[in-house]
Amino acid sequence: MSLAALNEAPSGPQLLTPVLAAGCQGVVPTASQVAQIGRRAAQIRECPPTELYDLLTASLCGRHPDLALQALHDLGLLAELLPELDATVDFSQEAGRRHKDVWAHTKIVVWQSVPSPTVRWAAALHDIGKVPTRRFLPGGRVTFHGHAELGERMFERGPLRRIAFPPAVGQRVAELIRWHLRPGQYDGSWTDAAVRRFAREVGPALDDLLNLSRADITSKRPGKRKRCLRQISELAQRIRALAAEDRKPKPLPAGLGANLMAALELPPGPHIGVLRRRLEQLCEAGELEGGREPDYYIEQIQTRELLADVEIEAAPKRRRR
Known part of the structure; x- marks a missing residue:
């Protein structure tokens, strides 16, 4: 111009x-x-x-x-x-450490992020909640408790009203701002149930959120950077593996163990688990059909003589009082 x-x-x-x-x-x-x-x-x-x-x-x-x-x-x-973002210029994350300037950090995150509208906008605005939430603690520590949640509300009250974001984009940017800390909190101690809850909560925003989290790693220490990237990759891999596992049809009906004990006159014990595993292996190999009624599997056990080499443990006798 x-x-x-x-x-x-x-x-x-x-x-x-x-x-x-x-x-x-x-x-x-x-x-x-x-x-x-x-x-x-x-x-x-x-x-x-x-x-x-x-x-x-x-x-x-x-x-x-x-x-x-x-x-x-x-x-x-x-x-x-974007006065909310302008307020981060020269705003320090740590007392007396200019290299921790929020504005400088934001520009690096935006530059490192994938060039999609949702991720780039979230990268630009993900830390706007730090300005009103900064608190100085004894010993020079600084906290920003609740800045992600407040940042989401600030986005909805400010930029989302001034700028005509497409509804789907605006909603996704708000979600990414709210959740941008979550992937970085992951470590290997998370149970499968915790990983499933996380994936279920973020839903369709998962890929964008993981991309934003990777871009949000701006440490100049190579070791820390690699460790953080590795953790996010591990989280993504676990989510994919669990999703694939959950998509697999369950080959055997629920309660089959009780049906086996009743039909074959077997006591409870480890041998029931052995039979189930053999049936599962045959289903995975394509030799048996999955998802059938219990009678089908009982007949297969008898026809294939799957009990022949299974050690049947007698049920322990109850002590008389």
Whole structure:
């Protein structure tokens, strides 16, 4: 965008042209553009919300989303469009440690994230809840308790109302902001039930959430970075494995053990488990049908003489009182 164009027709959408150039082409706004647009930054509010979404999304999904964010800030447009994000500029996560600046961290996360609208928007806004939740503790520690949940509410009350997000995109961005810490809390001690609960809770947002979590790893320590990435990959692998297991049809009907004991006059004991495992193996090998009635499996045990080499343990006698 030329200065002449700005002088002749300073409309809202035109003010975002340098941001689009930064995000897609890596062209940083000139000092003249910064000064000229900065004086007219408030006019960006005249831009239709649908155009705001389209232009900002195109900028964030380009090859240089970090430059797009910086251009928004330098041009004074970030404070007008996303004041929640503008508040993170020069906002430190740790007392006296500038390299822990939330704004710098956010730009790295956006740059590292996959170029999808939901993930890029969530990457840009995932830490906006840190500003109102920061608390300093004795010893120099800093906490941000509840910043993910508050960040989701801030997104819904602010950016979601100013910018015309498609409903599905807006909902997914809100979910990603709320859940962005969850994958990083995973460790190998999670039970299969816990992994299933996590996958069930996040539902269709799972892939986007894992992609956001990978991008959110910005540690400069190679060992920590590898460890965090490995944990997320392990979580993803366990979710896939459990999902595949759950999709498998259960070959044997529930309560088959009781049916076997009644029909074959067997006492309870380990031999019932042996019979079940043999039936399961035959089902997996395709020699028996899965999901049939108990009588089918009882007949197969008798026909195939599956009891022939099974050691039957007598039921223990009850002590008289």
